[in-house]
Amino acid sequence: MREITLSQAVNEALAEEMRRDETVFIIGEDVAEAGTPFKVLSGLVEEFGTARVVDTPIAEPGFMGLGVGAAMTGSRPVVDLMFGDFIYLIMDQLCNQAAKSYYMSGGKLNVPLVLRTNLGATRRSAAQHSQSLHALVAHIPGLKVAMPSSAYEAKGLMKTAIRDDNPVVIFEDKLMYNDKAPVPEEEFLIPFGEANIKREGSDITLIGTSSMVQVCEAAAEILAKEGIEAEVIDPRTIVPLDEAALLESAKKTSRVIVVDEGHQSFGITGEIASRINEKAFYHLDAPVLRMGAMDVPVPFSPALEDITVPTPDAVAENARKLMSGELIHAA
Amino acid sequence: MAKTKTNTEDYLRMYRQMVRIRTFEDNANQLYLSAKMPGLTHMYSGEEAVAVGICEALTIDDKITSTHRGHGHCVAKGAEFKEMFCELLGKEEGYCRGKGGSMHIADQSNGNLGANAIVGGSMGIATGSAFTSKLLGKDDVTVCFFGDGATAQGLLYEVMNMAALWNLPVIYACENNGYSEYTKTEEIAAGSITARAEAFGIEAHQVDGQDVLAVNELTQKLVARARKGEGPFFMELMTYRYHGHHVGDINREYYRSKDEETDWKENKDPIIKFRGWLVEQGIASEEEIEAMNAEIKKDAEEAVAYAEAAPYPDQSEVDMHVFTDIEHALARNTA
Ligand SMILES: Cc1ncc(C[n+]2csc(CCOP(=O)(O)OP(=O)(O)O)c2C)c(N)n1
Numbered sequence A: 001m002r003e004i005t006l007s008q009a010v011n012e013a014l015a016e017e018m019r020r021d022e023t024v025f026i027i028g029e030d031v032a033e034a035g036t037p038f039k040v041l042s043g044l045v046e047e048f049g050t051a052r053v054v055d056t057p058i059a060e061p062g063f064m065g066l067g068v069g070a071a072m073t074g075s076r077p078v079v080d081l082m083f084g085d086f087i088y089l090i091m092d093q094l095c096n097q098a099a100k101s102y103y104m105s106g107g108k109l110n111v112p113l114v115l116r117t118n119l120g121a122t123r124r125s126a127a128q129h130s131q132s133l134h135a136l137v138a139h140i141p142g143l144k145v146a147m148p149s150s151a152y153e154a155k156g157l158m159k160t161a162i163r164d165d166n167p168v169v170i171f172e173d174k175l176m177y178n179d180k181a182p183v184p185e186e187e188f189l190i191p192f193g194e195a196n197i198k199r200e201g202s203d204i205t206l207i208g209t210s211s212m213v214q215v216c217e218a219a220a221e222i223l224a225k226e227g228i229e230a231e232v233i234d235p236r237t238i239v240p241l242d243e244a245a246l247l248e249s250a251k252k253t254s255r256v257i258v259v260d261e262g263h264q265s266f267g268i269t270g271e272i273a274s275r276i277n278e279k280a281f282y283h284l285d286a287p288v289l290r291m292g293a294m295d296v297p298v299p300f301s302p303a304l305e306d307i308t309v310p311t312p313d314a315v316a317e318n319a320r321k322l323m324s325g326e327l328i329h330a331a
Numbered sequence B: 001m002a003k004t005k006t007n008t009e010d011y012l013r014m015y016r017q018m019v020r021i022r023t024f025e026d027n028a029n030q031l032y033l034s035a036k037m038p039g040l041t042h043m044y045s046g047e048e049a050v051a052v053g054i055c056e057a058l059t060i061d062d063k064i065t066s067t068h069r070g071h072g073h074c075v076a077k078g079a080e081f082k083e084m085f086c087e088l089l090g091k092e093e094g095y096c097r098g099k100g101g102s103m104h105i106a107d108q109s110n111g112n113l114g115a116n117a118i119v120g121g122s123m124g125i126a127t128g129s130a131f132t133s134k135l136l137g138k139d140d141v142t143v144c145f146f147g148d149g150a151t152a153q154g155l156l157y158e159v160m161n162m163a164a165l166w167n168l169p170v171i172y173a174c175e176n177n178g179y180s181e182y183t184k185t186e187e188i189a190a191g192s193i194t195a196r197a198e199a200f201g202i203e204a205h206q207v208d209g210q211d212v213l214a215v216n217e218l219t220q221k222l223v224a225r226a227r228k229g230e231g232p233f234f235m236e237l238m239t240y241r242y243h244g245h246h247v248g249d250i251n252r253e254y255y256r257s258k259d260e261e262t263d264w265k266e267n268k269d270p271i272i273k274f275r276g277w278l279v280e281q282g283i284a285s286e287e288e289i290e291a292m293n294a295e296i297k298k299d300a301e302e303a304v305a306y307a308e309a310a311p312y313p314d315q316s317e318v319d320m321h322v323f324t325d326i327e328h329a330l331a332r333n334t335a
């Protein structure tokens, strides 16, 4: 199969959906000629014109709100938010307006909007350009949240998101834009709420999201050399969450680590861990372990930044401890 | 109170500060090109007369808020090269102990409340700083630096409304360098920028941002009036950035022509213009100016060498400074 970058995959998904459906448009800062700072959208304005690939002023609440209104009235906007960190600026439009409209209207006014943004630290971009804020959004009922872990997922999930009749937020990992993966030439979609078992194993389950799937796979490699067979699962969407697949794996292996790049406290790892604790408790041989980003703003200095995110070695180390029973009685 | 800049010393200081900014940026760019600087940075080169003209009209008690393109503001408000380069390299002795980097550089000792990586993110902060001044009966003034692109942020209009209602001692300084990222200002700003301030009854001025004396003269007047409770004010400073949006923005002909860049660099450079004026007025000789340039160059090179050799913060600092009253935020939590 041909290999393309995550960036190309997103570009293809958008182009295909824009060809298929003339109500789809892209709006955001420097999306047209510049094709975004990460050059993900290069070439789209040439094909679809400035009426459908719309450059805006630096007015995030404004163009997000515009997107919500456009979505309510027959368009399918893909709102481009240059950095996930800017989500704080659009919270009202996203969480009070887009997320609640369908419910508040008694099922009459839905908002088929995609918010495309990113996450991920270790780019030396400091505290306001490095956050992974998907947990904030996942907390709000009415928003679906997709977290592609490779070019393949990035394409399939984007196409599904555009066809979804609800507001969907997609977080791409900015460090993965140039990573290649096999992506079929033929059209495909990835349904929401279906986890992907990246690697089968019987000793311990590693659940990873987005960038952390690679980290879990690398940890599994390390563990395999020591005779520990780790199963790696990528939920692909955290809302909806494929609870059944996660529970099944937890019951099979009896030990679970959840790895995510959002801050560890009050985050995705805690949510997934507690669902497993609630529903698979009697199958577990150890408490489910959370590994998120450190609960500190992301520091600029490379000497500090690198220790704030989970690494394969750290995951492997915790896996060994869970296997040996060392962490069972941890305070 | 700011003294009137009429004597030789003050003119030479303005020149020196502009050259210090340009030299700082040349070295920062070099650090990026030689892969010694982590991340990206936004160069202030070309806009020196704005920061220097304004900051030379301020005292150490006056405050500024800065932007992602903030090295110029930081130098102009009195910062030292050593601590600045250390910060850019993420070293312990940096102004923010390496935690902030280029986009969050700050220097509270000189009244610089900090750069900001959120476009428009400091507009509320500057207004709040002016509020403190009024509340506590002080006479310091705050200057809020932001770009033309930032005028699209709704926050600006919320805070200008309040500042005008309450006569706050704040000066909104819009550095109009013709671009926001890869887009021309006229494509993202409808109508007149100064008229937006005027709609709130705020006195607004447009000034040639390449003319340090014009900027300084206007700022002195506005600062004096702001201290008397006649603020807020708004300035639109017409200027130009020489480099790309950030140091990695090299191929930019698709949005900005080489001819346009050359025209600004050769015909409107704030340092060349002011240097010519200094010589013409007999304030400094060519030799004296060359000597000053050489001294600044040496200072910068020494500071870079110092920063390169300086240590990174200890890893134990990673969870310090999350809270004021908890030394290590994670001490209780780590398993
Ligand atoms: C809220 C927000 N939106 C977008 C960005 C990305 N961004 C960084 S600088 C910039 C352009 C700013 O233009 P301007 O205000 O004119 O300042 P200049 O870079 O020209 O000095 C943009 C869009 C950001 N940092 N913050």
Ligand SMILES: [Mg+2]
Binding pocket: B147, B148, B149, B175, B176, B177, B178, B179, B180, B181
């Ligand atoms: Mg600008």
